[in-house]
Amino acid sequence: xxxxAEAKIAFQGEMGAYSELAAREFFACEAKLCxxxxxxxxxxxxxxxxSTHGIVPIExxxxxxxxxxxxxxxxxxxxxxxxxxxxxxxxxxxxxGVRMDRIRRIYSHPQALSQCKEFLKKMGQVELITVYDTAAxxxxxxxxxxxxxxxxxxxxxxxxxxxxxxxxxxxxxxxxLTRFLIISKQETTPASDPKTxxxxxxxxxxxxxxKSLGVFATRYINLLKxxxxxxxxxxxxxxxxxxxxxDTREERCREALDELTKVATFMKVLGCYEKxxxxxxxxxxx
Amino acid sequence: xxxxAEAKIAFQGEMGAYSELAAREFFACEAKLCxxxxxxxxxxxxxxxxSTHGIVPIExxxxxxxxxxxxxxxxxxxxxxxxxxxxxxxxxxxxxGVRMDRIRRIYSHPQALSQCKEFLKKMGQVELITVYDTAAxxxxxxxxxxxxxxxxxxxxxxxxxxxxxxxxxxxxxxxxLTRFLIISKQETTPASDPKTxxxxxxxxxxxxxxKSLGVFATRYINLLKxxxxxxxxxxxxxxxxxxxxxDTREERCREALDELTKVATFMKVLGCYEKxxxxxxxxxxx
Numbered sequence: 001x002x003x004x005a006e007a008k009i010a011f012q013g014e015m016g017a018y019s020e021l022a023a024r025e026f027f028a029c030e031a032k033l034c035x036x037x038x039x040x041x042x043x044x045x046x047x048x049x050x051s052t053h054g055i056v057p058i059e060x061x062x063x064x065x066x067x068x069x070x071x072x073x074x075x076x077x078x079x080x081x082x083x084x085x086x087x088x089x090x091x092x093x094x095x096x097g098v099r100m101d102r103i104r105r106i107y108s109h110p111q112a113l114s115q116c117k118e119f120l121k122k123m124g125q126v127e128l129i130t131v132y133d134t135a136a137x138x139x140x141x142x143x144x145x146x147x148x149x150x151x152x153x154x155x156x157x158x159x160x161x162x163x164x165x166x167x168x169x170x171x172x173x174x175x176x177l178t179r180f181l182i183i184s185k186q187e188t189t190p191a192s193d194p195k196t197x198x199x200x201x202x203x204x205x206x207x208x209x210x211k212s213l214g215v216f217a218t219r220y221i222n223l224l225k226x227x228x229x230x231x232x233x234x235x236x237x238x239x240x241x242x243x244x245x246x247d248t249r250e251e252r253c254r255e256a257l258d259e260l261t262k263v264a265t266f267m268k269v270l271g272c273y274e275k276x277x278x279x280x281x282x283x284x285x286x
Numbered sequence: 287x288x289x290x291a292e293a294k295i296a297f298q299g300e301m302g303a304y305s306e307l308a309a310r311e312f313f314a315c316e317a318k319l320c321x322x323x324x325x326x327x328x329x330x331x332x333x334x335x336x337s338t339h340g341i342v343p344i345e346x347x348x349x350x351x352x353x354x355x356x357x358x359x360x361x362x363x364x365x366x367x368x369x370x371x372x373x374x375x376x377x378x379x380x381x382x383g384v385r386m387d388r389i390r391r392i393y394s395h396p397q398a399l400s401q402c403k404e405f406l407k408k409m410g411q412v413e414l415i416t417v418y419d420t421a422a423x424x425x426x427x428x429x430x431x432x433x434x435x436x437x438x439x440x441x442x443x444x445x446x447x448x449x450x451x452x453x454x455x456x457x458x459x460x461x462x463l464t465r466f467l468i469i470s471k472q473e474t475t476p477a478s479d480p481k482t483x484x485x486x487x488x489x490x491x492x493x494x495x496x497k498s499l500g501v502f503a504t505r506y507i508n509l510l511k512x513x514x515x516x517x518x519x520x521x522x523x524x525x526x527x528x529x530x531x532x533d534t535r536e537e538r539c540r541e542a543l544d545e546l547t548k549v550a551t552f553m554k555v556l557g558c559y560e561k562x563x564x565x566x567x568x569x570x571x572x
Contacts, residue, residue, distance in 0.1 A: 207503035217496035
């Protein structure tokens with residue numbers, strides 16, 4: 001989408017991970033990709049200028065939010081500058097020549113396994129083993145030369161490691177999309193279809209949340225998502241992460257945020273960016 | 287809290303798991319406890335009358351909601367009949383005689399490991415291995431007679447397996463509480479301090495959530511928690527799980543719920559029960 005020969009994009013996982021696929025769709029192919037093992041690694045890489053951008057999954061349409069990344073957005077204070085929605089196609093991947101009925105162990109990220117629950121149930125007696133990344137699971141199958149193990153991962157990961165796809169599209173529901181956010185110190189302004197992400201907290205009195213949402217309702221600003229997260233060390237108190245349609249430069253949005261600042265006990269804009277397009281991942285011959 | 291000689295309580299994990307500790311505090315000790323390996327196992331045990339009650343964690347004050355159990359509450363349609371908040375004290379547990387500086391691998395449930403992040407960082411080069419249950423991690427250390435492994439779990443689990451506590455209270459923050467819900471076909475009515483849990487969805491128009499919360503705000507009904515979960519197969523549409531102070535038999539609550547039924551596209555009461563007390567877990571000599 002964006003051509004940036006100088007860009008270095010940090011992502012969690014190994015080459016062939018869904019985060020890498022999403023990065024390749026969002027940025028032009030010439031962008032350099034930097035794998036990290038943890039989500040926090042993505043944030044610290046951008047913070048320390050080892051990368052110009054980071055990409056992290058924030059929500060899957062079937063299994064819900066990735067809360068760690070909500071927490072990290074606030075902790076690292078790195079602005080959200082973009083979004084992309086990747087259609088997730090999971091595949092059962094094994095060493096060439098391995099037959100389906102020989103599979104006894106299946107390796108993948110817990111989220112990927114949970115998105116293929118129905119398919120895996122039908123496999124009968126197989127052990128599910130969780131790995132920190134889907135592409136890493138494929139690598140383990142290859143490195144171990146396993147004849148009774150398989151991985152759940154992308155077609156790209158199968159291609160990269162020269163493994164066979166035993167069954168394609170094994171996710172329980174085809175409307176399986178993961179929404180990724182781009183973080184960067186280089187803030188942008190959305191050219192079209194703007195969206196804003198904020199985080200706020202309210203006092204614990206009846207009607208406080210209602211009043212906070214009222215600043216948007218009275219201005220016909222459409223809310224896209226609300227997510228609550230605990231406030232660390234203050235049991236049963238919450239931060240609310242809110243996405244709404246609109247640009248912080250628009251008058252009605254500026255007014256709404258000004259009013260929210262008065263109503264809420266805390267408020268921070270996390271980013272204003274172009275709403276993400278829905279894309280299918282492609283397989284690249286490296 | 288409740289004396290029920292005939293009660294059979296299903297919980298996830300093994301004896302010594304925090305769920306078991308919470309069940310022992312909520313019910314009298316004579317209640318029979320039935321361990322299951324999954325949260326879904328707790329729900330199906332109650333549904334199939336193999337247990338009279340189930341207990342599941344719904345939220346931790348540091349790490350947030352256990353979303354799987356939100357989904358299961360709706361899927362199984364088993365009413366919530368009670369609540370308890372257990373103070374979680376994590377301990378580093380090893381075989382007797384094993385010294386702290388010999389520990390190279392630490393086993394526990396991912397949530398427990400993440401609640402001890404700071405302590406574990408200070409341990410230096412140790413491998414963290416996730417297990418489905420904290421008490422099961424202790425059993426593995428004992429069964430494997432490990433001399434370089436330790437578990438993060440309750441004092442009860444250490445006592446049950448005859449293992450030593452190398453360090454007590456290793457959680458990053460002392461305000462570490464887990465809120466558990468009791469589910470049962472035997473609905474009760476709260477004697478005092480009532481609380482109601484509901485789930486609803488709204489149409490995707492500006493102000494829809496604001497209007498839904500308005501039915502509570504106009505009646506001064508205090509909201510305790512809101513949690514959003516994806517609607518399966520409908521990307522970026524959500525169910526809202528809401529807890530509020532009040533009893534469904536009170537007129538203002540009945541009116542609010544009647545009005546919400548008209549405003550929302552879907553609404554269901556998940557339970558009306560007594561607000562949970564905050565308790566410390568005790569160690570029982572079995």
